[in-house]
Amino acid sequence: MFQITIHSGTNDLTLQYQKPTLLASVLQEAGMDFSMPCGGKGTCGKCRVTARGALSEPGEQEKRILGEALQAGVRLACMTTALGDTELFLASRDSVVLSEGELPDFVLEPEGKGLGVAVDVGTTTVAVYLYDLGIGRLLGEDSFPNPQALYGADVISRIQKALEGEAEALRSCLLIRLRESFLRLCAGQDQDSGMVENVVVTGNTTMLYLLFGESTEPLSHAPFEVREFYGRTLKPSALGIPEFGRARVTVPPLVSAFVGSDIMSAVLSSGMTRRRGLSLLIDVGTNGEMALWDGEKLFCCSTAAGPAFEGAGISMGMNAAPGAVSGVRLREGRLEYTVIGGGEAAGICGSGLIDAMAALLRAGLVDETGCVDEENEPYSLLLTEQDGEPAVRIGDSGILLTQKDIREIQLAKAAICAGVRSLAHEAGRKVDEVEELLLAGGFGSFINCESAGRIGLIPPELAQKARAVGNAAGMGAVLELLSLPCREESRGIAARAELLELSSSPYFMEQYVDSMLF
Structure with a gap:
């Protein structure tokens, strides 16, 4: 019998074990808010914990991912086994989770009165x-x-x-x-x-x-x-x-x-289906769900943007939590940045990635194909390497964007933009005819629309027409809770929805390839 103690912020939790146990399993059993974007395959490097005690020796893959951090006691929870008494130290980083949204006018007619x-x-x-x-x-x-x-x-x-x-x-x-x-x-x-x-x-x-x-x-x-x-x-x-x-x-x-x-x-x-104009709604998440209303029909699709904008698959990516670089801008020849909560930067979140890419493009540090320009003399001090590939420093934050990171961003932004253009094509309309672009979800509420247009996450012609609507999905659930007429309206919306299968769309594939360019 041995014990594992988890130190998280001001809270300590001790669990008893009889046999060697993977640290990821310990954190799961303890109910910790802990992310493993790759699902425990040991490829993303995001499940880092500081650990000491009786632990399994690091393998070659863990050594490659962690490097010198191993000397400070950092381990990957998905690849490290507790063999005896162990202490785990988790950084206290509460995510910035958006729950606010907009409720339109509705008839209060709930099912029940409690x-x-x-x-x-x-x-x-x-x-x-x-x-x-x-x-x-x-x-x-x-x-x-x-x-x-x-x-x-x-x-x-x-x-x-x-x-x-x-x-x-x-x-x-x-x-x-x-x-x-x-x-x-x-x-x-x-x-x-x-x-x-x-x-x-x-x-x-x-x-x-x-x-x-x-x-x-x-x-x-x-x-x-x-x-x-x-x-x-x-x-x-x-x-x-x-x-x-x-x-x-x-x-x-x-x-x-x-x-x-x-x-x-x-x-x-x-409320977009109550209006006559051409409206587009996008939930910029891992699924990239979107809907286009042309005044009569609702066209829907989902594009696999992947979790890059959630920080997964990005070498120094993280979610929107204290310590995340959330904004970047090019000013007087320097890359300036903001950090959630102030203090030192620990990583970069989705809104920061979009701003950073826009700034790198403006500076000429990245060309339209997504390649880092290693000959860029005015910004040579920002150029470096990581694991043998070109990388760019985000000012003096200590955060790097590697060539591989930029490719991941390209894939994600191309999927979203190509999905938008494909919906417009399916509706027989041009993208610039869209009268309003509604960005739903937490991520959509924090991105800089100008930067999103600059890198091609959204078609540039829509950047000035975009506005955030917060947690629109949550507000829709509230409407169904409080109003039986709204619940009936929801059924009607889904019944009228026309699904565009992007996986079998030659037009989407054509637009996807074109949208890879910045």
């Missing part, structure tokens, strides 16, 4: 809202990183983990955090959790399937069949939270394997 809860289960973050149904008043809200990040940063890696026998573990870790959030919200408002009569849960298709115990196997391969489209009310037992024994669980409709309830909820709260 308490209601709306939930938006995102791949990266989860938002929870507690309402008094009788008067439609927000009593409290909560948000937290999706604990399933331990199993991978994107839906593909989590589907794979589910197929490998981890489906119940994926469901359980999320339910535990949801239950904690629900009970904390109720207790904080001196409300009886037994008074919750209605729960509305929105999310992408994979998140909903994992939460409600549906098999994700059909989502793992072509033709990516969907067997449950929701758009209905489930039994209270569907969530498996005993305190909500009398609550009806409603799930908004989804359209396909990769166009989920979340984008339909976002369309609902945006």
Whole structure:
């Protein structure tokens, strides 16, 4: 018998073990908000912890990824085994999770008069809202990183983990955090959790399937069949939270394997289908879901942007947490930067990546093909190498962008931009005819639209037409919670949605290649 003590901020937790245990498994069992974007394959280097005690020797791959950091006690949780008494030290870095959004005018007509809860289960973050149904008043809200990040940063890696026998573990870790959030919200408002009569849960298709115990196997391969489209009310037992024994669980409709309830909820709260003009909504996440309304029809698609803008796959990438470089600009021949929370930079998040790329392009440090210009004399002090490849220093922050990082950004931004152009093409319209671009989700609320247009994440002609709408998916769930007419409207939106399958679209592939250029 030996013990492992986890030091996280001001909290300590000690667990007992009888046999050698992988550090990642320890953190998972402890319920820590801990991310492994690569799903524990030992390739991303993001699951770093400081550890001391009886530990397995580092292998060649861990040595290559960590380098000199090994001497300071840094290890990869997915590749290190505790053999005896061990101490783990986790940096306290709470993610910046956006839960705010815009609610349009609506008719208050809830199903029930007690308490209601709306939930938006995102791949990266989860938002929870507690309402008094009788008067439609927000009593409290909560948000937290999706604990399933331990199993991978994107839906593909989590589907794979589910197929490998981890489906119940994926469901359980999320339910535990949801239950904690629900009970904390109720207790904080001196409300009886037994008074919750209605729960509305929105999310992408994979998140909903994992939460409600549906098999994700059909989502793992072509033709990516969907067997449950929701758009209905489930039994209270569907969530498996005993305190909500009398609550009806409603799930908004989804359209396909990769166009989920979340984008339909976002369309609902945006009100775009109530207007006559050409409107475009994008949730710039790992799935890159988007919808285009032409006044009569709703065209939808999902493009695999990947988790680069969440910090995964980027050598010094991280989520939007204290210590992340969140903004970069070129000023008087220097790269200036801002750090969330102030202080020293620990990495760079998605908004910082977009700004940094725009600044590097303006400085000529990166050309239109994405190659680092190693002959750029005016900015030669910013040029360096990492692991034998060109890299650029982000001012004096200590943060580097490597040539490989830039390629990852190219792939992600090209997928989003090509998806936008493909939707417009499908609708028989030109991109510059779009009257408004709505950027949904936390990431969309923090990016600089001018920078996004400069690097081609969004078509440049839309940069001045863009505005952030916050957590539009969460607000759509709130509307379905508080208004039966809105719930009916949501069903109508999904029924009218026309799906564009980008994987079989020659036009998308053509635009994808073209959009690779900066």
